[in-house]
Structure formats: structure tokens, C-alpha cells
Amino acid sequence: MGVCNRMVARSGGPTLIRYIGRRVLQAIPLLIGIVTLIFLILHLAPGDPTAIWFNPGIPPEVLDRMRANMGVDQPLHVQYVRWVKAFLSGDFGYSYTHFRPVRDVIGDALPSTLLLSGTSLLVIFGVGCVVGSLQALRQYRLTDSLLTFVTLFLYSMPGFWLGLMLILVASTSLSWLGLPVFGMTSVDHSLLGPLGKIADVAQHLVLPTIALGLASAAGVARYMRGEMLEVIEQDYIRTARAKGLPERTVILKHALRNALIPVVSLLGLYLPMLFGGALVIEVVFSWPGMGRLMYDGILTRDYPLVMAASFLFGALVVVGSLIADLLYALVDPRVRYE
């Protein structure tokens, strides 16, 4: 809050609001582009939409009526305009397999995905920054070389495989930890009190979060190490030390804060990876989120669901990048709102 006030005061309020407004406006063509891309993919598919998912034994006049119902008898540009309008207003059609509007189906799954992605983001940037700084401060020592190797190893690791290995370890040699390896809630979840419910979900979160976040955390650590090494060399750090400030203050207040600024810009870069990864991790851990939904949708050829989910993943990245940009403007006072 304090930071916000300071910033609004400094930049004179309206500038910041205008900046946010402009960034939001820039996001709209991007969203339309995503809808267009999905439209193109669907229409590039061989055959017309009815042919893909309906029984070939249906009489032609019934097929014609179905086409009319679905609107695919209309010229392409009419279909396209309808499609964009519907998507942007949140009308994603009707799911073939859930027998409910896609919007409702996704509405149920979205919170779980956001929860998993959120905790993973915390791990990615928390662990990444701590490890990276630690390495930089211990440069040329065993800690650094060891962690360099470990981060590289983790960075090259497929998340779904890490997930499987975590399941293996958690159910064999580490089974005394009692970490659940499946789903988001226990069987007796509804019987638990409010605190018990939170603890239950938190337990279920541990392994998927590690599987989803660790590789990216290693990426952040690699980046953070470089930034920190650069910052430590700067004149103002020497000045701070020369002033006789305790090393703790020099590192935490002078070095770390400046090294963190460019790391914030990684957020926008990692979001697509995060949501893509979430898709696979949710399948591995049977996490009841969007990725799991989309995967099941593909297996059952539930196209409206798949298209809506893939639009939503794109939209989440656009919104996330927007937030990342705003955050960047917030932490780096040198950013001008142009």
C-alpha cells in the first residue's frame, strides 16, 4: 500500500492510470488474436466440424439441421465474427461430455489451477532468488559449483518425470511423511473442519507444486546468480561497505533489491511455461484443474471444452504478463509510463 501511494504521488496518479489503461487496451487485440488462432486451427482441420464428432450413419438431412444449429452452414466470416463475439463475452458453448455449459465446467476447475500455479510461482521465485543469491555470494566456492550443477540438472528435467519420481519416492522410502500423491482432497475431506480442510489441500499441494515449480526455480536461480554477481561489482555496493554498513544490510538492502528488479521481468516469460507445465502436472497428479479438464476433453473429443480451455490459458498469460509489467513499473522507479 505504502509503495502504491508513493508511486501515485510521484507519478501524479493520472499517468499511472493512463498507463494501466493503455496496457489493458493493448491486451484486447492479443485476446482477439488468440481467438482467431483457435478458430483457424479448428477450421484447418480436415472435414467439417460435424464430420469429426458424429456418427457417419446419421442421415444427411439431420446433419444439415445440426450444421444449421451449430452455425457452420454460414459463410466463414459470419462464423468468425460470431465466434469472436461469443468468446470475448465468455460464452464458450456447451460441453459434449459434461452436459453443462463450458463456462460452468471451467469455472469449477479454474480455482484449482490458479491455486497450484500460485503456490508454484511462490516456489519458483522464492527458492530461485534465494539459491541464486546464495550462489553469487559464494562464488568460486564449493557451494556455488555444486548448486550450479544441481540447478542445471533440475533445469533440464521434464516436470512430469520429476512428478513421477516424487510419487515413487513419496510412496516408498519417504512414505512415513504421509504425503498424498493423488488428487486435491482426501476421501474424508467433507468431514473435516475448516482448518482441517485447508491443511488437507495444503498437503495435497506439496508434491505437484514441487514438480511444477522446481525446474523453473532452477531457471530463476541461474538468472538471479548472474544478476547478483553483476550488482555486487557495482560502485554503490563498495560505497555501502566503505560507509561501514553491516554486510547483512549491504546484501539485503543494497544488492538484493537491485538484483531483483530484472528478475521480476522473468515473471512474464515464465507464465506460459507455468501454465503449459500445469497441464501435464495436473494429469500426473490427477489434480482437478483446467489442464486435467483439457486433457480429458481431448481424449473424448470435447472440442468446445478444449477450445475454451486453450483460450483461457492464453488469456491467463496475457493477464499475467500485464500484471508482471505493472509490477515491474512498481519495483523499478526508472520505468517511465510511455
Added chain:
Amino acid sequence: MSRRAQLESQGGQTGPLDIVLPGISALLAGRLYGFLALGSWITLLGIAWIRRARIVDLLAQPGWDGILALVSFVVLLAAAWLAGNRGRFRPAASQEAEAGRSPAALASRRFRRHHQAVLGLALLSAVTVVAVLTPILAPFDPDAMNLSTGRLLAPSAKNWMGTDELGRDLLSRVLYGARISLIIGFLAVSIAITLGTAIGAVAGYAGGWVDAILMRIVDLFLSFPRLVLLITVVAVFQPSIPLIVIVLGLTGWMGVSRLVRGQVLSVREREYVQAAHALGYGPGRVLGRHILPNVLTPVIVAATLGIGNAILAEAALSFLGLGVQPPTASWGNIIQSGGDRILDAWWISTFPGLAIVLTVMSFNLVGDGLRDALDPRHVE
């Protein structure tokens, strides 16, 4: 060391023994390349001896696979011999050129001093050689099943990595999976690099509204999680290796196009480019001969790192059952087939995963090393 002495130690050590054991003199003189040459020579001959029955089979019934493997084997053997005997063929002049201070020589030296990069290159060469020689190396047919007595066997002396649920030898499948992964990664990145370079060059060179539109398209593709786009496309079409290669290529070009565009923008106004214009050269020639060579370095680095990413994406796709389809072995689909029985047969998913990590890691190591070595500002 005097320059003369340095030159003499550069190559040169070759004795009569090197004809049988290439590189032995250099090895005795404490030179690394002697170790490498002799090591490869002995390893290759050892493989030939141990797998002699298989080689005879391949010679008797040659298929494309077998011919390629046998030819590669001979080429590798010849390369090892020539490397060990290089003092015999190299005129002193070329050694002198090598010891020079051209940018390429400097970059090569920086790369060789970058221990991680050298380790990465060694790993990468090993993986590539294994992938190429797979038909000779693989102890069993990767598709041969043994449903009666060979199902889900734990790793043993006979099946080093155990067997899967159909009794197929896992080591052989992982070896064949290496070829699929490397080929897909390489082809996909070739498409991505070509597309990215073309789009970036056009955007940077043309500028104006062309640039604006192309960069919005880049933003669009960047805002789509690659895996989500891949899955959506594969879901609508039928999964096949060419489709995966194309879609991986079509979703991997954005970074390269940004790189190339930036670089083109920065050299476009240089004097030598204007001179080329003034000489009346067309835009194609100016771009190809005067501008694009400048972007080669970052593009090579991006390509190296890109192959690692493409391999990871292919593995994820195959893991979801939307990539390479069984019975063709790929690391992703082997991991998937072991996923359900991870507690009964841990080896099925574990080994192909390690293979992925090893391969991707070596690409990352080489990419990092190249970036440091090719960066002229890099100071040691």
C-alpha cells in the same frame, strides 16, 4: 613458452605406433587430443568386437537403418584414426593459422577453456554417436515382445534397464528413443530457426507497419503456452511425427525472430550496409551477405538451447499420448507406459527420464558455453 615451442606442441607428435594406436604418442606427450583419439579408437574397436555378430547380421540383411549405422561407424573410426595421426598430414602452415588470433580461433580457445561447455560437448557427442550407432549397439530388437517369461523384469545383467509390460528390452527402446528425440528436436529447430530468421529479418529490414504487424504476431504466439497450442493442434489433427515436427517448429521461432530483428535494426544503418546499397545490390543480397552473418552467433546459441526445449516439449506431448505413437519408442511414451506401474516397476519410467535430463543438459551446457565463447566482450 616461446611461440616456436607452442607451435611444436600444437600437433606433430606422431610415431610409427600411431598407425595401430592413433594418438598414443600425443597421449604419452600429455596431450588431451591424444587421449580422445585413442579412447574413441579403442572404444569403437571394442564395440565392433563385442557386437560382431550383430554387424555380420546387418551386413547380411542391410536396411536403411543398418547401412546408415555401418557407414557412420566407419566414418567415426576413420575420424579417430585421422585425429590420432594428424601430425602426419597437417602442414606446419595450417598449424600456424590455428595458433593465430583470428576471432574464430579466439572463440574456439575460449570454448575449450570453458570446462562446462567441453563437458557438454563430450556428453552431446556421446549421445549423438549412441543414437547413430543404435542398430549396432542395441542388444535386442526394441519391438520384440516376450509375453510369457520376460514381462516387467527388473534390471539385470541381461536386460540392463529391465523390461517393460510387454517384455521388451528397455535399454534397446531407450536407445531407439534417442534417435526419435534427437531427430525431432533437430528438425523442429531447423524449421524454427529458418522461420524466425526470415520473419525477424523482414521485420527489422522493412520496418514500419510490416514490423509492427509481425511483432504483434510474435506477441500472440508468445502468449500461448507452447504445450497448450501443441495439444490443441494435435487434438484436432491426428498425431504423427511430421505433424509434431512442424508444430514444434511453428511454436519455437519467436525468440529467434526477436533476436534477428534486434540485430538487423542495429546493423541496418551501418556504413558498410549503406555502401552495399549504394553499389546497387538488391535487398536480398544486402540481407543475406551483409546483415545476416552478424546474427549467426546468437542464432546458433538459440538453436542449441532450442533443441533441448523441443526435446522436452516432444517428451511431454508423447507422455500425454499425443506425440510419438506406440509401438515406436520415444522417451515420452516409454515414461507414460511406466507411469501407471511406477510402484511395481520403477525402472520403466526412471531410465528414459534420465536419458532426457542427460541429453537436454548437454544441449544447455553447450549452449551456455557457446554464448560465453562467442561473446567478444567476454573477458576471462
